[in-house]
Amino acid sequence: MRLPGVGEAGQLKLKSAKVLVLGAGGLGSPAALYLAAAGVGFMGIADPDKVDLSNLHRQVLHGFDTLGLPKTISAAEALSEINPGLQIALHPEGFTVENAAELAARYDLVVDGTDNFATRFLAADACVLAGKPLVHGSVLRSEGQVGVFLPGAGCYRCVYPVMPDASAVPTCADAGVWGATCGVVGSWMAAEVIAVLIGQRTHSRLQLIDIAAGTARVVRLTVDSACPACGRQPTIRSLEKSAYQPTTCPTAPRSMSEHPLEVSIEEAARLLASAQPPVLIDVREPSEHATCCIACAKLIPMASVPERLKEIPQDVPVLIHCHHGGRSLRVTQFLRAKGYTQVSNVQGGIDAWSQKVDPKVRRY
Ligand SMILES: [Zn+2]
Known part of the structure; x- marks a missing residue:
């Protein structure tokens, strides 16, 4: 209550809030613990699984007992140990196509810590439809x-329009995860939930955290007018079971890309000057490309990427x-969700290139 922007009014908002936590696992554990400790009044927990020994390094809600x-x-x-006043609703059937709309309507906010794309997209769409x-x-x-x-400020599908195949992206159980990374991300989720509940967030945003690199950055989102869920002409108007078939895990999951999500402008310059340079694609508009370009970059404006996927190679960087x-x-991120594991973003774009690599490239 002593925090600026919280006070008694903020604390009462938390007490009256109903929060639904999807997945009592690596992310749901720290998120739920901090939300309970912060005084959230009502929490739903949706998870169909049982506690397994292999969970314990990251799922800190659970223990040997x-x-x-x-x-x-x-x-x-x-959670009751931490906050005996917390009202808890259990949803051991998990978050499913059958109950998603009803659950989303019943709660004020949904926290998604699940580890499969079917539930992730279901949660995203259910929240858009329920506002x-x-x-x-x-x-x-x-x-x-x-x-x-x-609501109305950009949704999960504005960033990831299409659900990828399970084979494209491994799960934590397959690929491994540092338990403490779950702690960082789950705690950050709790902090965002609290900020939203007390009215401190006005924009949708995505935070990208890389513990190994020691970096975090934020991308502010806006509504993508072509978004299938919240765009100008949405195609997702109800939750259809066929759209969220849990994609089966392959026996030998493709290994996660060793290519970073982003490279610095200096690293991009080094790679492009190497003996086997990566393919460089410019996603600006033709008029921008005409103003200046990084030598021989192929132009595929962002809006035309979905229909020109064939022109983007999948087997080279x-x-x-x-x-x-x-x-x-x-x-x-769209391409990665489509299974392009060797795609990386050039941080800072052509503007950084002009400033740090080649001043002859015109700035605008
Ligand atoms: Zn959207």
């Missing part, structure tokens, strides 16, 4: 993301650039 129990029950016990904010988190190895998606690095990051 709850091995084999449903995670909802194990979570409720731990509820979504705080999303994901982790892999030492990298994580925290997304805050406010690809660098994507734009003016300042925002559009190209969005395209890079």
Whole structure:
């Protein structure tokens, strides 16, 4: 209550809030613990799984004494220890196409810490349709993301329009994750939930965290007018079971890309000057390309990327650039969701190139 912007009014907002946590796992654990500790009044926990020994390094809600129990029950016990006044609703059936709309309507905010794309996209669409904010988190190895998606301000599908195949992206269980990375991302999610509930967030945004590199950066989002969920002509108007079939995990998941999501302008210059340079793609508009370009970059304006996927090679490294690095990051994430594991964004775009690599390239 002593924090600026919180006070008694903010604390009462938390007390009256109903928050639904999807997944009592690596992200849901720290998120739920801090939300309970912060005084959130009502929490739903949706998770169909049971506590397994292999969970314990990251799923800090659970312990040896709850091995084999449903995670909802194990979570409720731990949360009640911290905040006996917390009202808890258990949803051991998980968050499904059948109950998603009803659950999203019943809560004020959804926190998604699930680790599969079917549930992630289901949560995103259910929140758009119900007009509820979504705080999303994901982790892999030492990298994580925290997304805050406010109604009418840009949704998960504005960034990731299409659900990828499970084979394109490994899960934590397959690829491994640092337990503490889950702690960082899950705690960050809790902080965002609290900020949204007390009215401190006005924009949708995506935070990209790389523990190994020691970096975090934020990308401010806006509504993508072509978004299938919240765009000008949305195609997702209801939750259809066929759209969220849990994609089956392959027996031998393709290894996660060793290519970073982003490269610095200096690294891009080094790679392009190497013996086997990556393919460079410019996603700006033709008029911008005409003003200046980085030598021999192929032009595919952002809006035409979805229908020109065939022109982007999947089996060699690809660098994507734009003016300042925002559009190209969005395209890079779109391509990664499509299974392009060797695609990286060029930080700072052509403007950084002009300033740090080649001053002959015109700035605008
Ligand atoms: Zn959207």
